[in-house]
Amino acid sequence: MQDSTPSADTTLASMLPKVERQRLHDTVVGHLRNFIVEGVLKAGTKLNERELCETLGISRTPLREALKVLAAEGLIDISPNRGATVASLSATEIRDTFELMSGLEAFSGELACERMTAVELAELKALHYAMLACRAQDDLSGYYDCNRQIHDRINQAARNSALRQTYLAVNRRLQALRFRSNFQKTKWDSAIHDHDEMLIALEARDGKRLAAILRQHLLDKRDAVLHMLAAEADAAPVTSEF
Incomplete structure (x- = not known):
């Protein structure tokens, strides 16, 4: 079977259109969740807020709100010193x-x-x-x-x-x-x-x-x-x- 996951050099921006303002919060959460589930953002990856904002066409405020939701779901870890990182399980x-x-x-x-x-x-x-x-x-x-x-x-x-x-x-x-x-x-x-x-x-x-x-x-x-x-x-x- 051919590996259906995105290759390492696939950019996030190429995978989706810019996020519409309507239902912005749910849309951002959904995109980020899918990136994590499908391995575009792998376990242990430190999230670059600037890059994600540019990719999704949003400001940092809705991004940070979405990251809080994903942190509550256990999909990412947020540290005051390290920022947000995709969660990994032992x-x-x-x-x-x-x-x-x-x-x-x-x-x-x-x-x-x-x-x-x-x-x-x-x-x-x-x-x-x-x-x-x-x-x-x-x-x-x-x-x-x-x-x-x-x-x-x-x-x-x-x-x-x-x-x-x-x-x-x-x-x-x-x-x-x-x-x-x-x-x-x-x-x-x-x-x-x-x-x-x-x-x-x-x-x-x-x-x-x-x-x-x-x-x-x-x-x-x-x-x-x-x-x-x-x-x-x-x-x-x-x-x-x-």
């Missing part, structure tokens, strides 16, 4: 957070099988087929958007407000890693298979089965991400200090 934090997410998704699936309406199920199936079309075109960005919506709608269909708020808070921290978990073709195809099985379980209203699929689906993503990060660390050049 291997232990990644493992723990994916394990928590696997339980949240499993519970969402179990409740969704009881509470999802026929209309919601039909909409979910349409998203599933759109996701398959993106996979056929090696469109990782489009695939991930459909994938994210599917998981989100299963959670919404659970109709549990406490679960919903916890799910959103935890999932925000994992979005960039969930996106990267499909970089390898075998992992991507395995995820597709899982989604096929999810749909079958939903149509059968088999909550226990869907819960088991979702739990393992998230644990497989955990393993894929940890393996990928370990491989990257092994491949990184070793520097010596004299």
Whole structure:
């Protein structure tokens, strides 16, 4: 599979038009969130406010407001001395957070099988087929958007407000890693298979089965991400200090 992520020399400005003033706040937050999720702004990257303002065609005030939102979501860290930096998770934090997410998704699936309406199920199936079309075109960005919506709608269909708020808070921290978990073709195809099985379980209203699929689906993503990060660390050049 060809890597669908932007190359290192791709400028942020080339990826989007100048931000319109209408709904400025939400638009800026959305663009920056997507940059982080899709790896344009990688974990540990120090954010250059001047560059971001020029790219988005905005002043520093709306940018800083957007950065505060992303900091509250756990996507960036803001330090009085260092400014804003894209947040990074340790291997232990990644493992723990994916394990928590696997339980949240499993519970969402179990409740969704009881509470999802026929209309919601039909909409979910349409998203599933759109996701398959993106996979056929090696469109990782489009695939991930459909994938994210599917998981989100299963959670919404659970109709549990406490679960919903916890799910959103935890999932925000994992979005960039969930996106990267499909970089390898075998992992991507395995995820597709899982989604096929999810749909079958939903149509059968088999909550226990869907819960088991979702739990393992998230644990497989955990393993894929940890393996990928370990491989990257092994491949990184070793520097010596004299």
